[in-house]
Amino acid sequence: MTIQDATSSIPSKRSSSALSMAPRKKVSSSDPLVFHGRHFGRTVFALCNYPSLLTNGILRLEQMEDTPLEDFPAEEQREHRVFEQLLDSYPGLLERLKGGSEEEILHVGELVGKGAAGARGDDTKTLKSAILDWISPKGEAIQPPLHRNSKIDRGFNHELTGSLLCPAGLDWNDPQTKENLRSGEMLVCGDQWPIFLYAHHIYDPEDPWSSLLRSRLLTCAYKHVFTSPSSVDKEPKATRSGNARLHGMNSVTIASIAYIATQVRFALSSSSVFSRTDTTTDSETFYHSLLDLLEDPEESQEVDELLTWWNRQIFPASSAARRPISANSALSKIRQRRIALKRAAVLDNIHS
Known part of the structure; x- marks a missing residue:
């Protein structure tokens, strides 16, 4: 990205960190930036103070001319x-x-923020009910029943949601652990990841990367939000395009995985409002801790493998999901033969 000459509209003072949620504020405009903000929040950075992000960013562009x-x-x-x-x-x-003026910069940030907050609110609302279908034992009803429109009996208050939210490495079946989690004596911070992040809810302390972020619950929620609710268990039937298609999305992003994990964790919890001040769910810390891992260059190999796995689940037809050619397939044999013929031709030229 090229840095253009600074203009007089550049703010003179940087505000606080933008990578935290902003206070709620109403914005009435129907600017296309609101629509764009919905997708940006889901796929790039969800819990963000967008006016501060833009204000700080414009100021930093000027500073980067020298630093x-x-x-x-x-x-x-x-x-x-x-x-x-x-x-x-x-x-x-x-x-x-x-x-634009400083007021225009703030207004643009509010528009993007309105879109991101609106999408987050819509997803929170629909997942609150849908998640009960995905965690129900096959062919059975949840006992005791969980209400679709109320979350007060979720979290560690319920056997099923409690078992899914139990931090990896702890034993939910241990009576003392269960009691400590339910009473609040054992506080769970956002960076203590729940067992539902792992495939089949199995955590290996010797290999904590194994099956991380590959649970069926996460893929169900991802399809619900990005492709369509009807695509969770089968091919999409919805007549309207899903969010991914509307925004030209054909591969999974790191931030979108963290976003869905945060939404699922909140849906399982007993908290009723997604708030930055909610120390019970500590959603911001949870979201940031996942991004810290997934954006770490030292973890790039594991992250690449994870993204390939996710693309196979969500966008199987995309190039990002393509598998290597099967070793014993006809295509593989044809290509091996072609390579052998080329090598033979090279050797003939050398010896002739």
Whole structure:
């Protein structure tokens, strides 16, 4: 991304970190940025103060004329990467920001934030009910019953949701552990990941990456949000395009996995309102802790394998989901033969 000359509209003072949720604020405009914000929040960065993100980003562009991004603190580097992704995903946005007043920059941020918050609220509402269908024992009803429109009996208050939310490494079947979690004597921080993140809810302390973020519950929720509710157990039947198709999305992003995991965790909890001040669910810490792992360059091999797995589940027809050619297939044999013929031809040329 090129850095243009700074204009007088650049704010003179950076606000607090943008990578945390902003206070609720009503924005009435129907600007296309609201629609864009819905997808950006789900797939790039969900819990974000967008007015601060833009204000800080524009100011930082000016500073980067003399100071490379690598010299900024790690938190500011991450924030600026999110800022750049927003600019790259919406043509003309940088020009709009640099040509506008400080009030215009804040207004644009509020529009994007309205979209992100609206999408998050819609997903929270629909997943609250849908998740009960996915956690119900096959062919049985949940006992005691869980209400679709109330969450007060979820979380550690219920045997089923409690077993799914139990931090990996703890034994939900241990009576003392269960009692400590239910009473609140044992506080669960956002970076203590629940067992439902793991396939078949099995955690291996010797290999904590094994099956992480590959549970059926997560893929059900992902399909519900991004492809369509009807695609959870079968091919999509909805007449309207799902969110992924509406936004031209054909591969899974790291942030979208973290977003869905955060939504599922909240849906299983007893908390009724998704709030930054809710220390019980600690959703911001949970979301950030997943991103910290998935964005760590040291974990790139595991993350690449994870993304390939996810793309096979959600976008099986996309290039990102393509499997390597089967070793004993006809196609593999044809290609092996072609390679052998080329090698033979090269050797003949050398010896002739």
